[in-house]
Amino acid sequence: MAQWVERFAGDLASAGMPRMPARIFSCLLVSEERSLSSAELAERLQVSPAAISGAKRYLEQMHLIGRESEPGSRRERYRLHHDVWYEAVANRDTLLTRWVSTMQAGLDAVGPESHAGARMAETAAFLAFLRDDLGSVLERWRAFRGESS
Numbered sequence: 001m002a003q004w005v006e007r008f009a010g011d012l013a014s015a016g017m018p019r020m021p022a023r024i025f026s027c028l029l030v031s032e033e034r035s036l037s038s039a040e041l042a043e044r045l046q047v048s049p050a051a052i053s054g055a056k057r058y059l060e061q062m063h064l065i066g067r068e069s070e071p072g073s074r075r076e077r078y079r080l081h082h083d084v085w086y087e088a089v090a091n092r093d094t095l096l097t098r099w100v101s102t103m104q105a106g107l108d109a110v111g112p113e114s115h116a117g118a119r120m121a122e123t124a125a126f127l128a129f130l131r132d133d134l135g136s137v138l139e140r141w142r143a144f145r146g147e148s149s
Helices: 002-014 019-030 038-045 049-061 084-090 092-110 115-145
Strands: 065-069 076-080
Touching: 002 019, 002 038, 019 038, 019 049, 019 065, 019 076, 038 049, 038 076, 049 065, 084 092, 084 115, 092 115
Parallel strands: none
Antiparallel strands: 065 076
């Protein structure tokens, strides 16, 4: 499984995810355990606990993993969110809305008749299209899975 973890982590890194968070995400994805502690992640990935710390924070901020308390201990365990891919895509709606707004502000600043304005208008239109279509894609996924809205 270590080879697979590194392979998928490489795929995620190629798509823009930092390497260590990609390795942790891949490790959690392939783990038979529901959750893993920092020490378990460090051991499986053969890295120091310090290397795990910032990467976990990144994954939490991206809404890809969550933490839970270990019963009878102060230690925390980390797990993938249920339906992690769905949630990751659904959370992009806020990001896309912010980017559309930022592009519009840039367009207002440079003017629609400029070359930069044309690029910003095209970018804003594309991002708005993605944002608006995202809801129907997620609905179709739920229907495919037999889930209700």
